[in-house]
Amino acid sequence: xxxxxxxxxxxxxxxxxxxxxxxxxxxxxxxxxxxxxxxxxxxxxxxxxxxxxxxxxxxxxxxxxxxxxxxxxxxxxxxxxxxxxxxxxxxxxxxxxxxxxxxxxxxxxxxxxxxxxxxxxxxxxxxxxxxxxxxxxxxxxxxxxxxxxxxxxxxxxxxxxxxxxxxxxxxxxxxxxxxxxxxxxxxxxxxxxxxxxxxxxxxxxxxxxxxxxxxxxxxxxxxxxxxxxxxxxxxxxxxxxxxxxxxxxxxxxxxxxxxxxxxxxxxxxxxxxxxxxxxxxxxxxxxxxx
Numbered sequence: 001x002x003x004x005x006x007x008x009x010x011x012x013x014x015x016x017x018x019x020x021x022x023x024x025x026x027x028x029x030x031x032x033x034x035x036x037x038x039x040x041x042x043x044x045x046x047x048x049x050x051x052x053x054x055x056x057x058x059x060x061x062x063x064x065x066x067x068x069x070x071x072x073x074x075x076x077x078x079x080x081x082x083x084x085x086x087x088x089x090x091x092x093x094x095x096x097x098x099x100x101x102x103x104x105x106x107x108x109x110x111x112x113x114x115x116x117x118x119x120x121x122x123x124x125x126x127x128x129x130x131x132x133x134x135x136x137x138x139x140x141x142x143x144x145x146x147x148x149x150x151x152x153x154x155x156x157x158x159x160x161x162x163x164x165x166x167x168x169x170x171x172x173x174x175x176x177x178x179x180x181x182x183x184x185x186x187x188x189x190x191x192x193x194x195x196x197x198x199x200x201x202x203x204x205x206x207x208x209x210x211x212x213x214x215x216x217x218x219x220x221x222x223x224x225x226x227x228x229x230x231x232x233x234x235x236x237x238x239x240x241x242x243x244x245x246x247x248x249x250x251x252x253x254x255x256x257x258x259x260x261x262x263x264x265x266x267x268x269x270x271x272x273x274x275x276x277x278x279x280x281x282x283x284x285x286x287x288x289x290x
Contacts, residue, residue: 106144216258
């Protein structure tokens with residue numbers, strides 16, 4: 001026959017009572033849980049998808065579209081640099097990852113190459129920025145021709161960065177749906193897994209996280225005023241955008257090409273202007289964006 005001392009019996013009963021106390025909220029409604037005293041547990045156990053059902057989504061980064069955007073940005077950067085140096089050129093695409101730049105004067109090949117070299121500078125790589133990788137490589141396939149190519153490592157890094165950004169954005173968006181504990185995590189190198197227990201309408205989740213949000217920074221064009229552009233025709237490479245302040249709309253003539261985008265943004269915080277005490281948002285960029 002088993003024998004328990006008095007203190008062992010008290011300890012066993014205390015453990016049982018504590019278990020019942022922490023399990024009790026699972027048997028109560030939300031209103032009843034809210035009425036419980038503050039010193040006791042109020043939260044019910046969150047059931048997973050296997051117990052209460054919910055929505056399960058697996059999303060993949062569009063590598064081809066991201067690669068095309070990178071190539072378009074590279075072409076814009078090349079055009080801007082060569083125009084600033086007044087170097088004549090002609091473009092042609094070499095597949096889906098490279099641009100051939102044929103110079104009108106082959107004698108300017110060294111100057112053009114030195115001016116385009118900054119495009120090949122390494123950028124931070126890895127989940128924690130612990131390494132670096134060159135996104136662009138430059139070569140001379142023939143006399144008077146420069147080829148700038150997107151590197152496979154650079155594209156892989158851009159895809160990984162897009163996954164990291166997506167996880168942050170998705171987490172912030174779906175946290176506003178309710179009190180459940182959603183799961184948003186990396187799946188492989190180019191996928192994001194989203195699980196939301198208790199949400200039986202996956203379309204609602206798709207609509208929420210499917211909204212595209214893209215932050216870009218553009219220079220205001222100095223070629224002409226916005227009013228002249230509205231009266232006539234905006235110069236090539238520019239467009240009209242409006243600043244909306246209540247019912248007032250102020251036009252601006254900006255360059256179509258984005259100088260910096262959200263990929264170069266490392267931090268953004270709300271604050272107040274020290275001079276006017278007005279609310280502002282402060283940005284911090286990486287070395288490329290700065």
